[in-house]
Amino acid sequence: MAAPLTLLLIVAVTIRAVLFRSSLAELISERVEVVSPLNAWKRVVEGLALLDLGVSPYSGDVFHETPLMIYLFHFTVDYAEIVFMVSPYFVDCLSCLLASLDRAKIAIGSNNLKSDLLFNFPGCLRHIISFSTCGLNNAIIALFIFCTLKGSALLSGILLALATYQSIYPLTLFAPALLFFLQRLYIPVNLRRSSFWCFTLQYAFIYVGSLVVITGLSFFLLGSWDFIPSVYGFIFSVPDLTPNIGLFWYFFAEMFEHFRLFFICVFQINVFFYTIPLSIKLKEHPVFLIFMQIAIISIFKSYPTVGDVALYMAFLPAWSHLYRFLRNIFLVSCVLLACSALFPVLWHLWIYAGSANSNFYYAITLLFNFGQILLVSDYFYAYLRREHHLTHGLYLKKKDGTEATLVLK
Amino acid sequence: MGLLSDPNRRKALTNLLTRLNAPICMVCYLAAIVWFMGLAFEPFTLRTYMSENAMGSTMVEERFSSGERALSLAKEFDAHKRKAGGMPVEWLVKAMQARGLEVFTQSFSRKLPFPDENKERYMVRGTNVYGILRAPRAPRTEALVITAPCSPGNSDNQAVGLLLALAQYFRNQIFWAKDIIFLVNEHDLIGMQAWLEGYHHTNITGMEYSPLQGRAGSIQAALSLELSSDVITSLDLILEGLNGQLPNLDLANLFYAFCQKLGVLCTIQGKLQRNDWDTAEGYTHAAQTMMLMVLKQACGRSWGDHGLFLRYHIEAASIRGINGFRHYKMDVATIGRLLEGMVRKLNNLLERLHQSYFFYLLPSLSRFVSIGYYMPAFGLLAVILLLRALDLWVNLGAPALEAVDGVTEAEQPSGPGVLTVLTPVVISHLTGVALYLLPVHLQEMAVEHFPVSETEAVVLTAVAIYTAGLALPHNTQRLLSGEGTEQGWKVLKLTALLYLAVLLGCTALINFSLGFVLAVTLVPITASMTPHMPKALSALAMVLLSPAFTILYCVFIYQELIEAPVSVGEGWMLFLSVISQGILDHALYGSLVYPLLALFIYPCWLMFWNILFWS
Secondary structure (H helix, E strand, C coil), X not given: CHHHHHHHHHHHHHHHHHHHHCCHHHHHHCCCCCCCCCCEHHHHHHHHXXXXXXXXXXXXXXXXXXXXXXXXXXXXXXXXXXXXXXXHHHHHHHHHHHHHHHCCCCCCCXXXXXXXXXXXXXXXXXXXXXXXXXXXXXXXXXXXXXXXHHCCHHHHHHHHHHHHHHXXXXXXXXXXXXXXXXXXXXXXXXXXXXXXXXXXXXHHHHHHHHHXXXXXXXXXXXCCCCHHHHXXXXXXXXXXXXXXXXXXXXXXXXXXXXXXXXXXXHHHHHHHHCHHHHHXXXXXXXXXXXXXXXXXXXHHCCCCCHHHHHHHHHCHHHHHHHHHHCCCHHHHHHHHHHHHHHHHHHHHHHHHCCCCCHHHHHHHHHHHHHHHHHHHHHHHHHHHHHHHHHHHCCCCECCCCCECCCCCC | CHXXXXXXXXXXXXXXXXXXXXXXXXHHHHHHHHHHHHCCCHHHXXXXXXXXXXXXXXXXXXXXXXXXXXXXXXXHHHHHHHHHCCCCHHHHHHXXXXXXXXXXXXXXXXXXXXXXXXXXXXXXXXXXXXXXXXXXXXXCCEEEEEEEEECCCCCCHHHHHHHHXXXXXXXXXXXXCCEEEEEXXXXXXXXXXXXXXXXXXXXXXXXXXXXXXXXXXXXXEEEEEECCCCEECEEEEECCCHHHCCXXXXXXXXXXXXXHHHCCCEEECCECCCCCCXXXXXXXXXXXXXXXXXXXXHXXXXXXXXXXXXXXXXXXXXXXXXXXXXXXXXXXXXXXHHHHHHHHHHHCCCCCCCCCCCCEEEEECCEEEEHHHHHHHHHHHHHHHHHHHHHHHHHHCHHHHHCECCECCCCCCCCCCHHHHHHHHHHHHHHHHHHHHHHHHCHHHHHHHCCCCHHHHHHHHHHHHHHHHCCHHHHHHHHCCCCCCHHHHHHHHHHHHHHHHHHHHHHHHHCHHHHHHHHHHHHHHHHHCCCCCCHHHHHHHHHHCCHHHHHHHHHHHHHHHCCCCCCHHHHHHHHHHHHHHHHHHHHHHCCCHHHHHHHXXXXXXXXXXXXXXXX
C-alpha cells in the first residue's frame, strides 16, 4: 500500500515541478480565478519588500496576509517554490486517510487509495502551479482535520485557531470539531449535562486561548494592530471588487453606498448561518459536517479561488460510497466542466476583445456556483439517504408492500 | 428544484428523453438549420440604428472639394512608387511635412515560415510612413487613424492621394479634438501588424520592427481606405477582422448614414441591398449576403487592413471603392466628403464605441441580426450533443436503474479502466499536435526528398498527416491489452461528446460563424456514430463530413456566392492555398483557426473515428 502511494506522490511532485518551471506558471498565476487579493504571491512579495524597507507591510492597501505568514515567507522566500509544491500534498494525504478511516466500517478494496490520488490530481490541477498562499491555508485546514480525527484536542484547537487566524471563516469548523470530540469521548450532546459543558469549555478555552496568543504574537512581531483592519476588515468589508469566481464582486459593484453595509452583513451571515441547522442535522456525523462546512465556506466566502474549490473536492473520494445515491452527478459534472472552459473564454472576450462585458463573466460565475451548490446538496442528500437505508433496510416498501421511493422534502 | 430532487418526475423525463432521443435530435437539427436560414428573412431582422448619442444628433456640413488635387497626388505617388520600386518614403515624408503633419517612419522585417504563393513574398522588408495631425485645442489623449495601403502595381494610388488631400484639408480645421494619424502601410497586413505592435509596445508575432518615434494617444477608431480608380460606382464596407472579430455596429451604421446623406451607393459583401424581401429572389439575395459574411468570419482572417486593429479594442472598418458597370459614377471628392463626415462624427466621441452590438450578422447594410437571435441556432445543435450524452449516461447506469431507485446489490461488471478511454484521447491529441507542428518544421526535409516547393511541401504534409490519422484506430486497438468492451466505447463517446460540446460552445462564443459551420457538419456524424453501424458507409460519411472536407465545401460555396464558380481542379488548388493561408495567418498575425482545428477539432473527430472502428 505504501509503495504505490509513494510512487504516485513522486510522479505528482515531478509533474508539479516541471509545470512550475514552465512558462505556463506565469500565465496561470495572473488569472483571477486562481489568485485573489488575499492570497496572491505578487502581493506577498510586495509586502516583503515593504517589510525590508522598515515600513508597515499593510500601508498602501496591497498586502492582506497575516503577520505570521509574512514572517514565514521572510525566512523561506528563496524556497517559496518548494513550499508551494509541498503544501497541497497535506490535503491529498489527508483525504486518503479520511477515506481509510471512514471505511473502517465497510470493507472495500484498497485500490481506492490509488483512485483517490488520481481523483485529487484533476481536482487540484487548476491550482497546482498557482503562486498563491491558498495552498498553505488549505494545508493548515487539512492538518487541523487530521489532528481532529486522530483525537488530539490540543493540537486540533491550536490548528483551528491558526486557520481562523488566516481567514476568519474556519471559525465555523469549531462546531463539527467539538461534536467529533464529544462523540469520541462518549459524552452525549445534552445541554443539561455538566460533562458536556466541561469539555466544551476546555476545547473553547484551547481554541480562544491559542487565537489570543497568535494574535498577540502578531502584534509583537509587527509592533502595531495594523493587521486587524487590513486582514480581517478586508475580508469582512470586501472593498476590492476584482472579478473572481465568487458572488460578491458584481453585486457590490452595482450596489449603492447607502445599502452597502446591510448587504455586507447579509452576505457574510450567509457563510456562518448554515452551521446551526447543519450541526443539528448532522450531529451524529461530524466528519461529514466538516466536509459540508468547508464546501460552504469555499462557495460563499468573500474571495474564493479554485484553490478553495480544490480543497473540498479533494475530500470527495472519501465519500465515494455515496456515489450510487447521487442524483445529479451528470448535470453537475457537465456544468462544472463547461464553466471551467468558459471562464477564460469570457474573460478574454470581456477584457481583451472588448466585445463582452461583466455580465457575461458573472453569468458564468453564477452558473459555477450553482453547480457547486448542487454538488454539495446532492452529496448531503445522498448521505442522508444512505443513513436512512442503514437504519431501514435497502429495499423500501410502502405499507401495502409496493415499492417506495425516498424523497427529500 | 423539484425536477432535480423529485425522483418520479425525473424518471419520467429521462424515460421520455431516452425513448424519443433520435427523433428529438433530428427535429433539433432541422430546427437549427431552418432557424439559421430564417435569420435572413427580413421581418425577423431589425433595422439598424445609431446607438451612440455622441454620433447621432450632430449636424455636419462637409466641405471637402479637393478631388482634383487628390487625383494629381495619386498620379505623383504612382510615379514615385514605380521609381522607388516599393514605398516612396522620401516623397511621402516630404508631402506629409508640407501639409503640416508630424511625420515618422517605421521599418520592419519579417521572415515568413514558408513562401506565400498568393502574394509572392517570403522575406518581407518594408517601411510604414505616418503623419500625425495634432489637435489644435484639445489635450492630446486620444487619436483617430486613417490608413491607406501602399500596394504594388496600380492599386490604391487614389487612396493615398485622397489621404494626403484630406490631411491638407483637415489641417485647416480648428475643431479637431483628437489627433489624427494618417498612415500609409507597406505590405498590407504585415506592415499594419508591425505598426500596431510598435504603437502598443507588444510583440506577439515575432516581428522585427524599429520602435515608433512619434505617438498620439489611445486610438479610438480607425478607417482603412482602398481606392484604385478615379471614379467609383459604389463603396463596399468590410467589417470582418482577425478571428472573426467584428467592430461595433455603430461604425457600420455611421457609414450607412453618410452614404444615405450623400447619395452614395453602398454595398456589403459586394452586394447591393434589395427591397423585395417578400419574393424568393429577395430572400435568396439576403441569405447569400449573410452566408458570405458567415464564411468570411469563419475563416478567421482579416479581410481588410482594419482587421488587426480590433484586437486592441479599436473599432475599425475598411472602405473599398468599386468601379462597376453602372451609369452613375462618383468622383473622389464625394468620397472625401464621406470620409470627412465620418471622421468628424468620430471626433465627437466621448468614449469608445460600446453602445451598439459587437456580435451581429448583416443580411444587408440596413438590417442586422443580433446575438440573441442567432445564438439559439447554435444552441439547438449543442443540445443534440447533450441529449446524446444524457442518453449514453442513462444507458451506462442502466443496470443500477432497474433496481429500486439506485440501490442494488447486483454485481456490475467493473467499468472500463481509465486506460481504455485515455489511450485514444492521448493518441488523438498527439496526432493533432503532429498536425500542428510538423508541416512547418519538416518542410526542409520534404523539399530535399520530393520535387515540390516549400509551400506545397507544407500543405501536402498537413494533408498527409490528416490522412494518416485515419489509419490510427486499427493501431490503437492493438495497443490496448484486451478487447474493447461495449462499455468502453460508450464511455469514450460520452467523453468525446461532452468535449465536443464544450469546444464548439467556446468557439461559437468567440467566433460564432466558425462554431456554427463546424457544428453543422460535425454534430450529425458524431451524435449518431456507434461501432454497430455499417462500417463502410459510416466511414465514408465521417470522412465526407470531416473538418477538411468542411473547408473544401466552404471554398466551393464561397466561390458560388461571389459569382465566380470554380471547377473541381481549381477548387482543389484553392483549398490547398486556403490551408497555406491559414497556417501563415496563424504565424504572422496570431489567427486561432488553424491551431483550433489542428489541436482540438481534429483530435475530437479522430476520437469518433476511433469509436467507429471499435472492435
